[in-house]
Amino acid sequence: MVRIRKFSNGDERACRRVIESNCEAVAQQCGKAVADDLMECNSLRRLREKSRESFFVVAADGPRVIGMSRLEPNGVVGxxxxxxxxxRRGIGSAIIHxxxxxxxxxxxNAIGAGVLSNAQNFYEKHGFRKSGKNVVRAGxxxxxxAKMTKCIAREGVQKTATAFFKSHDRRIRALVDLPKERxxxxxxxxxxxxxxxxxxKLLAIVAKRFCQAGFAVxxxxxxxxxxxxxxxxxxxVHWHEQELxxxxxxxxxxxxxxxxRVFLAGHSYGANVxxxxxxxxxxxxxxxxxxxxxxxxxxxxxxENGVMKLFGKALVVTNRARRDWLEADLDYAVHKSRRKTFVVAANPDDFVPLPSLQKRFAGFETRVLKGTDHFFNGSEEKAAAEALLFLEKKVCAKKSK
Known part of the structure; x- marks a missing residue:
């Protein structure tokens, strides 16, 4: 059984063997000089020093050390x-937590990491998002x-509150998350x-991540x-336009x-609205x-026959609704929004095939998340991180100018 424990005196040799086992992959991506530097920076003496300077843990399968991770005093995970x-057995997920x-x-409130390209997906899976990059020379x-960060503030989100606002003489129920900074x-x-x-799940995770970053949602x-x-x-459709x-x-x-600084985000039909x-x-x-x-x-x-069949439901289509759906001028709306819109696409998407989406939003800043579906199942954190990065870098930074 694998358990995570603190680094102990004598673990340095086993940790060095763990690093050495990864050197072939590093050499293939970055060259032998980088792999050699990696081993030099993790000499037995240096590993002992790191254990004193940082929070250092190892994954142990019985007496055998099979994994490792550290937290430096400045909040960088290494x-x-x-x-x-x-x-690929879940050990990496355990030791990064x-x-x-x-x-x-x-x-x-946040942790960071410096990551080679072959490890970015792993970090994104665990809620990190790319915040910049460093370029180094090796030979x-x-x-x-890639510089990656993750917000870990525990007090960033209040308990979600229910509120109401009025639209076309009705009370519309809303869920409101407020940030710590009011x-x-x-x-x-x-x-x-x-x-x-x-x-x-997608919307709940987006709300949580944005609220942690200081947004109300x-x-x-x-x-x-x-x-x-x-x-x-x-x-x-115009009902929902008015509600929005x-x-x-x-x-x-x-x-x-x-x-x-009020922004919009929507999923599927909500994105069209x-x-x-x-x-x-x-x-x-x-x-x-x-x-x-x-x-x-x-x-x-x-x-067909005045009935819309979707997601196992059969809804009556009135003439007014049919006219509204068929006459909505989304082409013009897309044209007007080009410079301020970010598209997060899924692939494969059974509802909106990627080629048709890319054609429709040609020229837009777009991020395609592979291996997920229309609802971003399993990639909700990654989708939320991409959206947050766009708004923080492209828009929110303008406040300080």
């Missing part, structure tokens, strides 16, 4: 290695090392897909188009909110579209 023959837990106990080669905070309004739910229920209360009829406009007004009036609203609202500084749905008029084939 020396995350697993014996080559023991990789211990430095993170230690950082939380020390009261740190004749130039090596790019003064001049940015706000993200987050829309679910057709027959989706504000609490679905508002998620609300589209009338007659949410999984909790789907309704009997297909609602006209009223949600934006609610966001801008939140106590402590910076009304000039975001585009339609942003088209006419110059005050929306940026949008994030998660697996945006097809042009609404492309759903005409679902309106």
């Amino acid at each position: 020396n995350v290695y697993v014996l080559h023959s023991k990789q 211990r430095p993170e837990n230690e950082a939380k106990q020390q009261g740190l 004749n080669k130039t090596i790019a090392i 003064k001049c905070f940015p706000v993200l309004v987050l829309c679910h897909g057709f027959l989706g739910h504000p609490k679905q 508002i998620r609300f229920f589209f009338t007659n188009a949410n999984a909790e209360k789907p309704g009997k009829n297909v609602p006209p 406009r009223d949600a934006l007004a609610f966001a801008r009036n939140l106590q402590g909110a910076d009304a000039k 975001c585009l339609l609203v942003a088209r006419d609202d110059p005050h929306i500084k940026a949008l994030v579209l998660f697996a945006p749905g097809r042009e609404l008029k492309e759903y005409a084939h679902l309106f």
